Amino acid sequence: MTIREVAVGAYREALPILAASAAGGLFAGFVLGGMDAELQRIEGLLVLVPALLATRGNVYGSLGARLGSALHQGLIEPRITLGNERLRAAAAAAVASGLLVSTLAAIMAFALLVTLGRSVAPVWMLVGVALISGLIGGGVLVTTVVTVVLVGYRRGLNPDTLAGPVVTTTGDVVGMATLLVAARIVLAAGGG
Amino acid sequence: MSAGTRWSVRGIVRATLPVLVALTALELASGLILGTIQSTLLQYPSLLVLVPVTIGTAGNLGSILAARLSTAFHLGTLQFGRDDTLVGNAVATVGLAATVFPILGAGAWALTAAVGEAGLPVSTVVIVSLASGLLLAGLAITVSIAATYAAYRLGLDPDDVVIPVVTNVCDVLGVLVLFGVVQVIV
Numbered sequence: 262m263t264i265r266e267v268a269v270g271a272y273r274e275a276l277p278i279l280a281a282s283a284a285g286g287l288f289a290g291f292v293l294g295g296m297d298a299e300l301q302r303i304e305g306l307l308v309l310v311p312a313l314l315a316t317r318g319n320v321y322g323s324l325g326a327r328l329g330s331a332l333h334q335g336l337i338e339p340r341i342t343l344g345n346e347r348l349r350a351a352a353a354a355a356v357a358s359g360l361l362v363s364t365l366a367a368i369m370a371f372a373l374l375v376t377l378g379r380s381v382a383p384v385w386m387l388v389g390v391a392l393i394s395g396l397i398g399g400g401v402l403v404t405t406v407v408t409v410v411l412v413g414y415r416r417g418l419n420p421d422t423l424a425g426p427v428v429t430t431t432g433d434v435v436g437m438a439t440l441l442v443a444a445r446i447v448l449a450a451g452g453g
Numbered sequence: 454m455s456a457g458t459r460w461s462v463r464g465i466v467r468a469t470l471p472v473l474v475a476l477t478a479l480e481l482a483s484g485l486i487l488g489t490i491q492s493t494l495l496q497y498p499s500l501l502v503l504v505p506v507t508i509g510t511a512g513n514l515g516s517i518l519a520a521r522l523s524t525a526f527h528l529g530t531l532q533f534g535r536d537d538t539l540v541g542n543a544v545a546t547v548g549l550a551a552t553v554f555p556i557l558g559a560g561a562w563a564l565t566a567a568v569g570e571a572g573l574p575v576s577t578v579v580i581v582s583l584a585s586g587l588l589l590a591g592l593a594i595t596v597s598i599a600a601t602y603a604a605y606r607l608g609l610d611p612d613d614v615v616i617p618v619v620t621n622v623c624d625v626l627g628v629l630v631l632f633g634v635v636q637v638i639v
Contacts, residue, residue, distance in 0.1 A: 279514070311480045
């Protein structure tokens with residue numbers, strides 16, 4: 262293949278996925294743009310945003326990859342039932358690591374900002390936002406990833422190419438939306 | 454990478470946690486940069502809207518390129534150096550960035566203008582987005598090729614290592630580049 266053929270092929274293959282995920286990202290940005298009040302009142306929240314969004318992508322991307330490989334190897338059946346022990350373990354592990362890493366990110370962000378002498382909201386507020394958004398977002402994302410990967414596989418789609426873009430897009434959208442909800446809950450709880 | 458055929462919650466968490474924590478530390482670095490320009494971002498909401506999508510698209514460009522290079526590498530159709538597969542994919546990455554980023558800039562501006570004050574002319578937001586996108590395409594190409602090559606030299610399966618590394622490094626670079634471009638243009 263010539264350089265031109267390779268380039269045109271790669272471009273055509275990637276453009277729809279990139280565009281779909283960009284539309285999701287734009288929506289996430291729209292939510293973030295409307296969060297200026299919360300960002301100002303919970304100081305340090307913006308510092309946490311990339312870490313929380315990336316954690317969603319990493320944790321549920323890994324869940325998608327794990328389910329994809331397991332389907333290929335015949336380790337799990339492409340059926341969604343709670344009696345499926347491997348499926349249950351993988352989903353529970355994803356939510357657990359998501360919560361663990363999000364909490365850790367909040368504590369690390371707080372420590373970092375204090376060390377740098379920047380003003381920062383109380384640590385419970387950051388941890389609260391991380392936990393609440395991690396819990397709601399985790400539920401939604403587990404359901405989405407499991408459904409899309411298993412149903413996609415049954416329909417003859419390759420879960421390996423399906424999982425990545427689905428996770429990045431829903432991860433951004435759901436991640437931002439749950440961040441907004443969590444920030445409002447924490448602010449209401451704080452009496453602010 | 455897999456926890457074997459016996460899956461336990463503890464086993465999976467243990468296997469994935471170290472990488473996740475390391476990547477989180479990396480992402481906090483980009484968060485700190487965002488925190489530094491928070492007042493500019495709050496002043497011009499169209500730039501704030503651009504943040505997640507710039508990060509995400511940079512990561513996607515990198516991960517798509519890395520996935521294609523990994524596959525080509527597994528198939529034995531990739532040679533490092535002046536190679537048609539390598540150059541063709543790099544050209545496609547620049548083309549994708551040049552297509553998507555101006556639309557994102559216009560979209561971010563339109564969304565902000567629709568609900569309030571955009572604060573900046575549409576041309577500025579489009580230029581910020583396009584300039585960031587082209588710089589990021591160049592960086593994504595460099596990072597993806599370097600990571601795939603490093604995995605190959607270290608005897609690792611590029612599928613396991615390259616994509617998480619490239620995605621998260623491109624996330625951080627996305628914020629860095631946006632920061633730099635905003636400082637220069639706005």
